[in-house]
Amino acid sequence: MPATTEETDPGTDRPDRTVLDARDISRALTRISHELLERNKGATDLVLLGLHTRGVPLARRIAEKIAAVEGAPVAVGELDVTMYRDDLRSQPTRRAHKTALPPGGIDEKVVVLVDDVLFSGRTIRAALDALADLGRPAAVRLAVLVDRGHRELPIRADHVGKNLPSALAERVSVRLAEVDGSDEVTIS
Amino acid sequence: MKHLLSIDDLSTDEIHQLFETAADMHDVQSREVKKLPALRGRTVVNMFFEDSTRTRSSFEIAGKWLSADVINVSAKGSSTSKGESLRDTVLTVCAMGVDGLVIRHPASGAAVQVSQWVDAAVVNAGDGMHEHPTQALLDAYTLQRHLGSLEGRHVAIIGDLAHSRVFRSNIQCLTRLGARVTVVAPPTLMPSGIGAWSAAAGFETSYDIDSVLPDADAVMMLRVQRERMSGAFFPSPREYTVGYGLTRNRLALLKPDVPICHPGPMNRGLEIAADAADAAQSVVLEQVSSGLAIRMAVLYHLLAGDTRGGIA
Numbered sequence: 001m002p003a004t005t006e007e008t009d010p011g012t013d014r015p016d017r018t019v020l021d022a023r024d025i026s027r028a029l030t031r032i033s034h035e036l037l038e039r040n041k042g043a044t045d046l047v048l049l050g051l052h053t054r055g056v057p058l059a060r061r062i063a064e065k066i067a068a069v070e071g072a073p074v075a076v077g078e079l080d081v082t083m084y085r086d087d088l089r090s091q092p093t094r095r096a097h098k099t100a101l102p103p104g105g106i107d108e109k110v111v112v113l114v115d116d117v118l119f120s121g122r123t124i125r126a127a128l129d130a131l132a133d134l135g136r137p138a139a140v141r142l143a144v145l146v147d148r149g150h151r152e153l154p155i156r157a158d159h160v161g162k163n164l165p166s167a168l169a170e171r172v173s174v175r176l177a178e179v180d181g182s183d184e185v186t187i188s
Numbered sequence: 189m190k191h192l193l194s195i196d197d198l199s200t201d202e203i204h205q206l207f208e209t210a211a212d213m214h215d216v217q218s219r220e221v222k223k224l225p226a227l228r229g230r231t232v233v234n235m236f237f238e239d240s241t242r243t244r245s246s247f248e249i250a251g252k253w254l255s256a257d258v259i260n261v262s263a264k265g266s267s268t269s270k271g272e273s274l275r276d277t278v279l280t281v282c283a284m285g286v287d288g289l290v291i292r293h294p295a296s297g298a299a300v301q302v303s304q305w306v307d308a309a310v311v312n313a314g315d316g317m318h319e320h321p322t323q324a325l326l327d328a329y330t331l332q333r334h335l336g337s338l339e340g341r342h343v344a345i346i347g348d349l350a351h352s353r354v355f356r357s358n359i360q361c362l363t364r365l366g367a368r369v370t371v372v373a374p375p376t377l378m379p380s381g382i383g384a385w386s387a388a389a390g391f392e393t394s395y396d397i398d399s400v401l402p403d404a405d406a407v408m409m410l411r412v413q414r415e416r417m418s419g420a421f422f423p424s425p426r427e428y429t430v431g432y433g434l435t436r437n438r439l440a441l442l443k444p445d446v447p448i449c450h451p452g453p454m455n456r457g458l459e460i461a462a463d464a465a466d467a468a469q470s471v472v473l474e475q476v477s478s479g480l481a482i483r484m485a486v487l488y489h490l491l492a493g494d495t496r497g498g499i500a
Contacts, residue, residue: 091494098211
């Protein structure tokens with residue numbers, strides 16, 4: 001899967017430094033949930049789309065938190081951008097994942113893309129292209145757990161869990177209970 | 189995988205991977221914008237030296253929905269009718285910078301031969317009486333959608349086995365996925381050497397359709413291929429229907445909701461009665477839409493990544 005530094009890599013020798021633990025992640029997601037509600041003036045017409053792999057559980061968690069505050073469920077879906085990546089050619093064939101939109105679709109909705117790490121911005125560029133093929137949202141926003149900088153495209157996040165200035169050579173790894181068994185963000 | 193010439197080219201893992209990708213591709217058919225950019229800038233040539241409706245249009249649409257440029261070359265109206273050899277035709281087309289070559293040819297082994305001449309990824313869309321791997325994949329994929337896993341399920345393949353490349357690919361694919369297969373045909377339409385083959389590959393044979401149908405979890409009818417028949421394989425079409433056709437009476441022998449497949453084109457009234465072809469449990473049209481998804485998955489896996497260095 002993504003060969004960028006978004007991947008976990010337990011095999012490296014350098015010591016991992018924990019930047020966010022489980023409680024920090026939970027607090028960051030709570031804040032993002034409230035920011036989303038405040039910005040959108042409620043949960044109406046909000047659609048959360050998680051980007052594979054780790055954006056999907058993050059989107060679900062944010063949806064749960066919003067539902068707890070608003071008392072009504074929020075539409076959640078998952079978006080796979082594999083087919084839209086600009087680096088398909090330069091690598092062995094990537095496995096595709098499922099794209100699942102909520103029943104109401106995304107037309108005229110406020111779509112919030114949710115991902116774990118914002119890095120080069122290329123995944124988000126691909127996601128915007130994918131969205132254009134799926135419908136026409138009223139607005140698209142971006143929420144990420146970690147922004148580590150080093151953008152290669154004019155893209156920025158609307159909601160950030162933690163800004164994490166990093167060197168290009170460093171690895172930022174996000175682990176989530178649903179995928180990896182525990183919650184943690186490390187840099188090494 | 190560099191080419192798809194035979195089911196044998198695929199590991200069981202790769203078959204499951206193709207099915208997963210196909211499931212993703214399936215969703216595209218219901219979208220308003222039926223287009224994915226994965227194969228932008230790739231060129232796929234469909235070379236069909238034998239008649240075909242569904243396979244050729246299916247490969248063409250599959251390529252187009254993945255944004256590849258697709259060109260059709262058929263034997264009629266191409267230089268082969270002026271006497272050009274297969275090798276020269278293929279090399280000429282490939283000299284135009286083709287990335288994928290989908291080939292159907294009446295000679296068994298044509299696709300393998302072509303793959304040795306060219307750099308492009310070759311997909312076998314049916315070679316004589318040898319193999320038709322994408323058909324087998326789409327059949328298994330369709331059945332899996334109905335039956336869940338194929339592990340331990342009983343699939344009956346009935347009809348003109350001797351001339352069928354669909355059967356040859358299916359038997360490999362289904363047994364690899366753990367299905368129990370029984371093949372049924374009149375003695376004249378059993379491939380020669382089926383005894384040793386069935387023993388080695390682990391499937392059963394029968395001449396009696398009525399004893400097989402009640403136990404089947406899925407039924408696959410095969411077309412009587414008159415164009416490949418040089419001798420008299422059965423006395424009359426009527427007699428074939430009475431002995432081996434899926435008639436209205438035989439429909440009643442099946443367990444409820446057993447899916448009925450047919451690779452098409454169907455000879456209605458010969459190997460399959462209209463009652464069976466149009467029954468609620470018939471999945472013939474679903475096979476067509478599955479075929480599209482499977483062919484998209486195959487083209488994606490062959491052509492989307494770095495094709496220069498092979499696949500890591």
